[in-house]
Structure formats: structure tokens, C-alpha cells
Amino acid sequence: MISQNNALQVRFADYAFVRNRLLNREEIALLDVREEAPHATGHPLFAANLSLSRLELDAYTKLPRKDVVIVLIDAGEGLAEAAADRLTGMGYTQVYVFRGGIAEWREAGGELFIDVNVPSKAFGELLEAVCHTPSQPAQTVKKWLDEGEDMVVVDVRRFDEYQTMNIPTSVSVPGAELVLRIPELVPNPSTKIVI
The missing domain is CATH 3.40.250.10 (Rhodanese-like domain)
Structure with a gap:
């Protein structure tokens, strides 16, 4: 009405x-x-x-x-x-x-x-479940970083959250920006992407 x-x-x-x-x-x-x-x-x-x-x-x-x-x-x-x-x-x-x-x-x-950002979080969780996106424990990601693995770590949280605490060497790419920016951040298709 x-x-x-x-x-x-x-x-x-x-x-x-x-x-x-x-x-x-x-x-x-x-x-x-x-x-x-x-x-x-x-x-x-x-x-x-x-x-x-x-x-x-x-x-x-x-x-x-x-x-x-x-x-x-x-x-x-x-x-x-x-x-x-x-x-x-x-x-x-x-x-x-x-x-x-x-x-x-x-x-x-x-x-x-x-x-x-509730809809984007729900979408991410749905995508993870449907596509069976693999998860890795923090220890594995740290090992990859320490060993210089060909990888890019992207942080999709809000920028203020990223500024408060983040994984060293990670790149801030809030929410839907990921879809637009991933090609420039990861030009090599064999590079691991950790989100």
C-alpha cells in the first residue's frame, strides 16, 4: 500500500x-x-x-x-x-x-x-557448495606463502576490515570487485588463487 x-x-x-x-x-x-x-x-x-x-x-x-x-x-x-x-x-x-x-x-x-554484504556472502557460500571449491587450512596457506608458491591471496572483505587485519601479501578486492579485477591480478591461469 x-x-x-x-x-x-x-x-x-x-x-x-x-x-x-x-x-x-x-x-x-x-x-x-x-x-x-x-x-x-x-x-x-x-x-x-x-x-x-x-x-x-x-x-x-x-x-x-x-x-x-x-x-x-x-x-x-x-x-x-x-x-x-x-x-x-x-x-x-x-x-x-x-x-x-x-x-x-x-x-x-x-x-x-x-x-x-549478506547477499554476496550467501552467494559465495552457495558457489562453494555447488562447485565444491576446495578449502585449505591456514597452515597450508602459510606454508605455500613461505615456500613462494605461485599464488595470489585476495581478501574480499570490506576495506576497513582488511585494514584492521589481513594475511601478509594479500590484496584487498572487496565483494563483487573480485569478478572484475581477478584477470589483472592473476594473468596466469595456473596461478593458485586463495580467497
């Missing part, structure tokens, strides 16, 4: 509206406008994090079409309404606020996912 608060010119969307668009494979930008830490504590699976503090910096690259349906969600603290006002001011024409925020999403039967 879609409703509108005429006083604030804010359009609201509910769980059924978002769910139907997702099930019908209709385009939607479901955006959690909280900062990354609160986003990581629980968000809808397909909600991308675009915090209010970075909205003007990132909106044009993450939302290149101004007529895309955008649904903004927060924890009910008013961030979504502020984001809707800013996006509308930037020329976006299909901006909605998810009424009731994260609590209403859960109350309506929507699942919340903890952490960030």
Missing part, C-alpha cells in the same frame, strides 16, 4: 508494496539510510546501505536514474524522512519512506539479516 502525508509531501510504502515489487522482479532501490553499524545489526536482505550522512555524495552514482522507485528505511528516528526530502530536492521522482521502519518490517513478517 502507498499513502501520502500531504503536509510533509512524504509518500509512504509498506511491506506489501516492497515485497510485491521484489517478488515481481520490478525495479526498486530499497535503501537503509542509517549508518553502517546500525545497518549491520539488522536490515532487510536486499536493503543497500546508503547513510543519510553520505546521501549527497553517493546518490548520483548509486542511483543514476532519477525515476527509479526508491524506498527508504530507518529505525523510526526520522532519517528516512530527511533522506526523502533531500532526494526529492535532488530531482528523484519516485521516493517513498517505509512506514514504521525496521520494527514494522519485522512485525509484518519480514526477516532481518545481520552484518553487511
Whole structure:
């Protein structure tokens, strides 16, 4: 259901509206406008994090079409309404606020996912199971590194996690960048790739 608060010119969307668009494979930008830490504590699976503090910096690259349906969600603290006002001011024409925020999403039967980049992590785990990607213990990888094995270690975690702790000589290639960057990082098809 879609409703509108005429006083604030804010359009609201509910769980059924978002769910139907997702099930019908209709385009939607479901955006959690909280900062990354609160986003990581629980968000809808397909909600991308675009915090209010970075909205003007990132909106044009993450939302290149101004007529895309955008649904903004927060924890009910008013961030979504502020984001809707800013996006509308930037020329976006299909901006909605998810009424009731994260609590209403859960109350309506929507699942919340903890952490960030959940779809890409799930995809990686599925790929590992289906393709029977071999796993190696840390001791084996260290031995290969010590022996100068022809290998490249790529770290697909977020860059801030990589900066905190990583395997020496590893290369930071967050998430889906892996698909784009692996050919340049590993030009020899016989080189071992450790992810």
C-alpha cells in the first residue's frame, strides 16, 4: 500500500508494496539510510546501505536514474524522512519512506539479516557448495606463502576490515570487485588463487 502525508509531501510504502515489487522482479532501490553499524545489526536482505550522512555524495552514482522507485528505511528516528526530502530536492521522482521502519518490517513478517554484504556472502557460500571449491587450512596457506608458491591471496572483505587485519601479501578486492579485477591480478591461469 502507498499513502501520502500531504503536509510533509512524504509518500509512504509498506511491506506489501516492497515485497510485491521484489517478488515481481520490478525495479526498486530499497535503501537503509542509517549508518553502517546500525545497518549491520539488522536490515532487510536486499536493503543497500546508503547513510543519510553520505546521501549527497553517493546518490548520483548509486542511483543514476532519477525515476527509479526508491524506498527508504530507518529505525523510526526520522532519517528516512530527511533522506526523502533531500532526494526529492535532488530531482528523484519516485521516493517513498517505509512506514514504521525496521520494527514494522519485522512485525509484518519480514526477516532481518545481520552484518553487511549478506547477499554476496550467501552467494559465495552457495558457489562453494555447488562447485565444491576446495578449502585449505591456514597452515597450508602459510606454508605455500613461505615456500613462494605461485599464488595470489585476495581478501574480499570490506576495506576497513582488511585494514584492521589481513594475511601478509594479500590484496584487498572487496565483494563483487573480485569478478572484475581477478584477470589483472592473476594473468596466469595456473596461478593458485586463495580467497
